[in-house]
Amino acid sequence: xxxxxxxxxxxxxxxxxxxxxxxxxxxxxxxxxxxxxxxxxxxxxxxxxxxxxxxxxxxxxxxxxxxxxxxxxxxxxxxxxxxxxxxxxxxxxxxxxxxxxxxxxxxxxxxxxxxxxxxxxxxxxxxxxxxxxxxxxxxxxxxxxxxxxxxxxxxxxxxxxxxxxxxxxxxxxxxxxxxxxxxxxxxxxxxxxxxxxxxxxxxxxxxxxxxx
Amino acid sequence: xxxxxxxxxxxxxxxxxxxxxxxxxxxxxxxxxxxxxxxxxxxxxxxxxxxxxxxxxxxxxxxxxxxxxxxxxxxxxxxxxxxxxxxxxxxxxxxxxxxxxxxxxxxxxxxxxxxxxxxxxxxxxxxxxxxxxxxxxxxxxxxxxxxxxxxxxxxxxxxxxxxxxxxxxxxxxxxxxxxxxxxxxxxxxxxxxxxxxxxxxxxxxxxxxxxxxxxxxxxxxxxxxxxxxxxxxxxxxxxxxxxxxxxxxxxxxxxxxxxxxxxxxxxxxxxxxxxxxxxxxxxxxxxxxxxxxxxxxxxxxxxxxxxxxxxxxxxxxxxxxxxxxxxxxxxxxxxxxxxxxxxxxxxxxxxxxxxxxxxxxxxxxxxxxxxxxxxxxxxxxxxxxxxxxxxxxxxxxxxxxxxxxxxxxxxxxxxxxxxxxxxxxxxxxxxxxxxxxxxxxxxxxxxxxxxxxxxxxxxxxxxxxxxxxxxxxxxxxxxxxxxxxxxxxxxxxxxxxxxxxxxxxxxxxxxxxxxxxxxxxxxxxxxxxxxxxxx
Ligand code: HEM
Numbered sequence: 001x002x003x004x005x006x007x008x009x010x011x012x013x014x015x016x017x018x019x020x021x022x023x024x025x026x027x028x029x030x031x032x033x034x035x036x037x038x039x040x041x042x043x044x045x046x047x048x049x050x051x052x053x054x055x056x057x058x059x060x061x062x063x064x065x066x067x068x069x070x071x072x073x074x075x076x077x078x079x080x081x082x083x084x085x086x087x088x089x090x091x092x093x094x095x096x097x098x099x100x101x102x103x104x105x106x107x108x109x110x111x112x113x114x115x116x117x118x119x120x121x122x123x124x125x126x127x128x129x130x131x132x133x134x135x136x137x138x139x140x141x142x143x144x145x146x147x148x149x150x151x152x153x154x155x156x157x158x159x160x161x162x163x164x165x166x167x168x169x170x171x172x173x174x175x176x177x178x179x180x181x182x183x184x185x186x187x188x189x190x191x192x193x194x195x196x197x198x199x200x201x202x203x204x205x206x207x208x209x210x211x212x
Numbered sequence: 213x214x215x216x217x218x219x220x221x222x223x224x225x226x227x228x229x230x231x232x233x234x235x236x237x238x239x240x241x242x243x244x245x246x247x248x249x250x251x252x253x254x255x256x257x258x259x260x261x262x263x264x265x266x267x268x269x270x271x272x273x274x275x276x277x278x279x280x281x282x283x284x285x286x287x288x289x290x291x292x293x294x295x296x297x298x299x300x301x302x303x304x305x306x307x308x309x310x311x312x313x314x315x316x317x318x319x320x321x322x323x324x325x326x327x328x329x330x331x332x333x334x335x336x337x338x339x340x341x342x343x344x345x346x347x348x349x350x351x352x353x354x355x356x357x358x359x360x361x362x363x364x365x366x367x368x369x370x371x372x373x374x375x376x377x378x379x380x381x382x383x384x385x386x387x388x389x390x391x392x393x394x395x396x397x398x399x400x401x402x403x404x405x406x407x408x409x410x411x412x413x414x415x416x417x418x419x420x421x422x423x424x425x426x427x428x429x430x431x432x433x434x435x436x437x438x439x440x441x442x443x444x445x446x447x448x449x450x451x452x453x454x455x456x457x458x459x460x461x462x463x464x465x466x467x468x469x470x471x472x473x474x475x476x477x478x479x480x481x482x483x484x485x486x487x488x489x490x491x492x493x494x495x496x497x498x499x500x501x502x503x504x505x506x507x508x509x510x511x512x513x514x515x516x517x518x519x520x521x522x523x524x525x526x527x528x529x530x531x532x533x534x535x536x537x538x539x540x541x542x543x544x545x546x547x548x549x550x551x552x553x554x555x556x557x558x559x560x561x562x563x564x565x566x567x568x569x570x571x572x573x574x575x576x577x578x579x580x581x582x583x584x585x586x587x588x589x590x591x592x593x594x595x596x597x598x599x600x601x602x603x604x605x606x607x608x609x610x611x612x613x614x615x616x617x618x619x620x621x622x623x624x625x626x627x628x629x630x631x632x633x634x635x636x637x638x639x640x641x642x643x644x645x646x647x648x649x650x651x652x653x654x655x656x657x658x659x660x661x662x663x664x665x666x667x668x669x670x671x672x673x674x675x676x677x678x679x680x681x682x683x684x685x686x687x688x689x690x691x692x693x694x695x696x697x698x699x700x701x702x703x704x705x706x707x708x709x710x711x712x713x714x715x716x717x718x719x720x721x722x723x724x725x726x727x728x729x730x731x732x733x734x735x736x737x738x739x740x741x742x743x744x745x746x747x
Contacts, residue, residue, distance in 0.1 A: 139486035147489035155692035166706030
C-alpha cells in the first residue's frame, strides 16, 4: 500500500460544491415540481434559480480545469474489463475477490466508472442544465421593457428537465452507495476529502497503465 | 469519518449561505412608485370658480337651460360628449365572428335587469341626457346633454327615478350649476356603483364603500391613502373617457390600464415582471372583490312572479341581502369573493337583440382570448350566473317590458304577466315572438379591475403554482403551469427508478454486511488458530 495524492484541490472543491448544489437544486426543484412542500413555492423557485447560476459557473470552471489539466482523458471509455467490473460488483465482491482493476493516480476510474461518469458529464448534466437554462429563458424582457415569450413548449422543456432531475437523483443514490465499496467503506470518501488514498502498488500496475 | 462529515456539512452550509447572499429578495426604496405617489398626491385645482360667473347668477327652470348656459362658454364640449358612448349608448366596432357592428345599451342584453329597451323611463336615470322616454330619442339635440351629472361637485345633484334622465325635482339647479368642476368619485359612482338596481349589484369591485375606504379595500382610492378619483386613471381627454367595460364594449382600444402609470415592468424582481406577458396585474393584485358590501352572484328570473295575497313581496336573508323579489326572482350575494380567472385579449362579443342562442349557458358577453394568443392575459372576472326569459321556438333571448308607471301597461313589474310583458317588449324592439317562452341559463363576465389590495396582500405564488384543486388557476387549461402541471408517466417512472435504486442499494449492502460478518468470523478463527499455533 502506498499513500497517493489522487484528487487535486480544485477537483475536490468542485466535487463537493457540485454535490451540494445538485442536492440543493433537486430539493428546491422538486418543491417547484410540487412533489413536497418545505420552503414554499416562492422561496424554492428563487433559491433554485440562484443555485442554478452557481452550478453553471462551477461547471464552466470544471470544464476549463478538465481541458487544461488533461484530466478529461480519465473519462475516455473502455470496454476492457468492463464486464469483469460489473461481475465484481454483482458477484465477485461477495466472494471476497479483489477489485479487477487497480486504481492509480493517472487512472483513477475503473471502466464502469468511466462509462457512468462520462454519461453523467455528457448526457445527464447537460440535459438537466441546458433544459434548465431554456426553462429559465422561456420569458425574457427585451430592451424595450417588453416581456417576450418564446415559442417553444414549456411542457417539453419541463419534461426533459424533470427527467434529468430524476436520473440525477438515481445517480446520486447509486453513486453514494458505490463509494462504500473501496478498501474500507469510507476510504473513497476520505480520499475525495483529503485528496490522499492508500493504493495498492504491485507489478500489475505498469500493465494497467497501458490500457487507455 | 467525523472529519468527513464536518467538511461536507461545512461545504453545504457555505453553498446555502452563498445562495442566500445572492438571492436578493429584500425591499428597496421604490423610486418609481414614490414618484407616482408624489404626482397623484397633488389634487387638481380648478382655475375658475363657477359660482362667481355672472351667467350662472340666475334661476333655471329646466336643466336644459343649464346646458345651454354651459355651452355658451364651453362652445365645443357638447360635441365631444355627443361622440361618446356615455351619450350614444352604443359604439360601432369590429367584432370577431360578427363583423362591424354597433353594440351598446341600445341593443345588448344582460342577465340582471335584462335590457333598457322599453324600460327607458327608468333606465335612462343613468343616461347622461334628459328626456329619454322611448327609442325615438334625439341623439343630436345638444340641449339634452346632462353636464351636471358628471360635473356637479356639490353632491346635491340627483337624477329622478323613472324620470327619463331628468334631475329630481328637488334639485336646486342654480346651486349645482355654480359648483361644477372635475368629476369626483360620486359623480361616476352615482351610476356605476348602483348599476343593476342597487349598490355593488353588477360589478362587485365598484361600490359606494370606495367613497371612503381604507387601503386594504383599495390602495388607489383609499381615504387614508392616495384618495384618487376615478378620472385620475380614467382620464377624459376631450370627453373620451379612457376605459372599457366589457359588458358593453368590444375592442382592445383606449383601455385604462395599470401599465399606463406603473409600466409593464413595475417589480424589482424580474421573475414577477416576466409574468406580465401572460398574467394581468389585476390577477395577482386583486385577490378578492366585494370586500365591503356583497355583490350579486346569481339571479334567477324563472322564480319571479310569486305573489302573497295578490301582492308582490321581498325576502331578505340574515345578512340583510335580498333573496327574493316577486318582480325579479331569486338572488344570491357574496362578499370577499375570490375571482374566477379567464384568458382575455381585450376584445369581446355580446348577445345582441335578435341573436340565436348557440350554446347554453348563454354567454351574455363573450371574452375572447386563449393562452396561445399573444395579446391575451389571465384576468380576474366576476361571473354572474342566472336564468332569464327566452323564446323557446325562435331560440332567442327576450326583451320583456318590465317597467311602467302604472298597472295595465303590460309591464311585468306591475302586472306580473310574462305573456303581455314579452309581447310588448318584443314588439318594441321589432323582433318576432313565437308565443312560447321559457327560461334559459345565462352567464355574464365582469372583468375585475378595482379593489387593488396592498402589495402584502397580493396573491402569493403558491396560490396558483400548486397541484391542489383549490389553486386559483386549477381549472384554466391549455398551458403548462409549473407547480400545477407535471407529466404523470414521467413522475411514475422517475419515482420508480429512484426508489428502485434505493432498494437495490440496500439489498446489495445487506448482502455485503452479512457476508463480511461471516468472513470476519472465519478470519477470527484463522487468526486465533495462527495465534495459538506457537504455543
Ligand atoms: C444549471 C442548472 C439548472 C437550471 C438553470 C435550472 C432551472 C430551472 C428552472 C428555471 C425551473 C423552473 C422553475 C422556475 O422557473 O424557477 C426549474 C425547475 C426544476 N428543476 Fe431545475 N435547473 C437546474 C438544475 C436542476 C437540477 C440539478 C435539478 C435536480 C437534480 C433540477 C430539478 C428541477 C425540477 C425537478 C424542476 C421542476 C420542473 C417542473 O416541475 O416543471 N434542476 N429548473
